[in-house]
Amino acid sequence: MGGFGGNMHPVDSVRYATIWMPAVPVQGQATDFEMIRQDLSFTHPLWKDSLNALSLTGGVRNELIETDAILPGTSQDVPTELWGVNLGLRYNRQLDDGWITGGGVSIGSASDHPFATIHEMNIGMNAMLRIPQGEHNAWLFTLMFSTNGQLGDIPIPGVAYFYAPSDAFQATIGFPFATLKYQPSENWRFELSYALITSVHARAIYQPVKWLDCYAGFDWLNESYLLVDRPEEKDRFFYYEKRLSAGLKFKLPEHVTLDFSAGYAFDRYYFEGTTFTLTGGTDRVDVDAGPFVAAQLQARF
Numbered sequence: 001m002g003g004f005g006g007n008m009h010p011v012d013s014v015r016y017a018t019i020w021m022p023a024v025p026v027q028g029q030a031t032d033f034e035m036i037r038q039d040l041s042f043t044h045p046l047w048k049d050s051l052n053a054l055s056l057t058g059g060v061r062n063e064l065i066e067t068d069a070i071l072p073g074t075s076q077d078v079p080t081e082l083w084g085v086n087l088g089l090r091y092n093r094q095l096d097d098g099w100i101t102g103g104g105v106s107i108g109s110a111s112d113h114p115f116a117t118i119h120e121m122n123i124g125m126n127a128m129l130r131i132p133q134g135e136h137n138a139w140l141f142t143l144m145f146s147t148n149g150q151l152g153d154i155p156i157p158g159v160a161y162f163y164a165p166s167d168a169f170q171a172t173i174g175f176p177f178a179t180l181k182y183q184p185s186e187n188w189r190f191e192l193s194y195a196l197i198t199s200v201h202a203r204a205i206y207q208p209v210k211w212l213d214c215y216a217g218f219d220w221l222n223e224s225y226l227l228v229d230r231p232e233e234k235d236r237f238f239y240y241e242k243r244l245s246a247g248l249k250f251k252l253p254e255h256v257t258l259d260f261s262a263g264y265a266f267d268r269y270y271f272e273g274t275t276f277t278l279t280g281g282t283d284r285v286d287v288d289a290g291p292f293v294a295a296q297l298q299a300r301f
Helices: none
Strands: 013-025 032-048 052-067 081-094 100-111 122-133 137-146 156-166 169-175 177-182 188-195 199-209 212-225 236-252 256-273 284-287 290-300
Touching: 081 212, 100 212, 156 177, 236 290
Parallel strands: none
Antiparallel strands: 013 032, 013 290, 032 052, 052 081, 081 100, 100 122, 122 137, 137 156, 156 169, 169 177, 177 188, 188 199, 199 212, 212 236, 236 256, 256 284, 256 290
């Protein structure tokens, strides 16, 4: 959602992250579940001036899963490998009256066999209009569409108000997303964000020195895939997870950050179905809670 805030100065950036979740039991099945996830993403400005910005974005996610679990409703094996690949373009333009308009389009595939056929591909589009209100505040109007979102291929309109009375406090309040950033002192800051329906990120950060952040946080995550051997073409393979974590983020020279964290993942489950549901229905695989360790490297140029 960075473009919705009116970012007219994109920069080259690349990020690599990995997480290891050791083996834990699968509830109701005589097997364990272990996963290693890797993410690589980038942003590259193709063209920009004082009023325009065009960027290329992309990413690859891979999950290696060690398990003999099956989906109880269909007796399908839980995939041992999942991929998410995407490539997109983002354009923003600042108008003469200070308004900012923009949009983006992406194409990709989230599947156990990405791009196997056209039916395992997904398209995403979004558009936004930012109307300034005074020196710091703004109204945000958005429209988002994805063929692989939680609500399926339903366009989601949005409206929100960006409120920034000072450098220490910024909030975006609206639908279908909201954010909050608060820095009560030089050493402490707090972040909170929400996006429809089950994407939550909360973090408390303490900065004892300029080059180090110590943090603790909570995340509620979700993913969805189009498996090649799904029973129905509209079926999607969903994953949900909640996570408590604590970590250290080192700010290295040349705009490089290195992040190490560990924590506890819980309320983890997979299910296959045509529509979003918090319960997962009957075709659901529950994975026991357990620890994890993670690392992330990010560079901006």
